Amino acid sequence: MTIPCSIESEPRQRDRYAIVGVGNSDLGRVPGKDSLALLEQAMRRALADAGLRPSDIDGIVSRGPDDVYSHHQRMGQRLGINARFSTSLDNGGASQILGVVLAVMAIDAGLCSTVICGYGRNSWSRTHATREARVQAELIPNEQLPREFAPEYGYYGAVGTHALGARRHMHEYGTTREHLAQVAISFREHALRNPEAVMKEPLSREDYFAARFIADPYGLYDCSLNSDGAGAVIVTSAERARDLKAPPVLIRGFGTFNNLRGWTADRNMVETAAKGSGQTAYRMAGFTPDEIDTAQIYDCFTGMVIAQLEDYGFCAKGEGGPFVASGALKLGGRLPANTSGGQLSEAHVEGMLQIVEAARQLRHTYPAERQVAGAETALVSGHGGNTVCHSTLILRAGR
């Protein structure tokens, strides 16, 4: 039984809160900084962007690798602040948008007034610092990894999990590796326009097909990057935003959905929680998919982009492959997406940089070759938490 959502009239929170500062740390290979240091760097840059001091912040919502305990407390200590509202999140790649959602809810409830949200990881350094580290590719502590129904079958890692979904999608809808390739190639083209992106070389169709398989149908270029990096955003009321330095980006709508029955249950592998999460966000925003000017889609793997585009209603279910192959996601296309290069080609920071990029696009601060012309609205997706959690953020320019 599904309890109908009763958001019928204009939601009270729509356009009442704003992102007023964004920042990212150095990205890619950043030896010498752990996940907390990277996040501190991103948070301090977001504060500078907003023209705020740490003492102006009274809320923290953060996340880092799963083995960093009491994450938000450590960030407060580094920033030298106490906070009226402070917590860490546990929804994987869906956490970063959830952090913004929680910030809005906390401010709306009168718990605090200005919240800094962020995520940091040091995945590259962890896996390359020493020879031993190279085999430890997970951010999950060993004792939290599955101990039955996985290791005895050689079922390891996020690549295999997501590749199961891609295979079923191919089977049901005729999606091909040619389609997957076009996701990787489109985002690589965007990365070449982003000086901070980790990937600097063009990616051809031939490069894609020549690359080794990791877990077929996924090859090397279907997989997001293993990066050091962090991102942060500052959320406050739209009213307060008017007095601040940066042009505000209004929070128009948001939604979450969690397919907790499991990735392998029901149709969750091919019809993701982006569907329920998107429906809630569109309803709150009062927008249809046609009214979205740019999308920043959680691109842990190429196939997840295709499935989410369908689940968000940017094309019909099963038509994500041809939609991508039409060039729709490229700058100048129907739905310019992952315009920073995304997690496939800029850096993988569990969706945090997608929020940062959407905000920057809506401020129109980029040079013309990176700017989505006339962008007034953006949709951002977050996906993760053992592949079943999803969050959606819809933003609009507040200039």
Add this chain to the structure above:
Amino acid sequence: MNENFDIPVPVPSSETEPFWAAAREARLVLPRCDACGGHWFPPSLACPRCGFERYSWVPASGRGTVFSFVVYHRVYHRAFKEKVPYVVAVIELEEGPRLISNVVGIAPEKVRCDMPVSVVFEVLRDGFRIPKFTPLG
């Protein structure tokens, strides 16, 4: 020496113990609700469909289909170094529940979604057996 010696053996929980105990005897069993008769997996305290709190471990037919599958080329654990490329699949059992397993006895490039399969058991160390699936017919 058993070529599967290095493969990590499952670490059963109190709830999955009956599954692995039966597997040691080359039997595939599932929890079935004593009220509504539905099967589910992985086990939990009560039937996720009707909430009834008594269930029995009953034999499964061992037949099912490949809901989806992946061919692993990367070696994540030394025990699989000689086994790549190998197939990890989601098997949809006739009774309804889906299991993670391997498809064996067929070249990886010939595996297809919805292909009918049936259970076989492979021996690991310490007398552990784990259910795998092979094409029917």
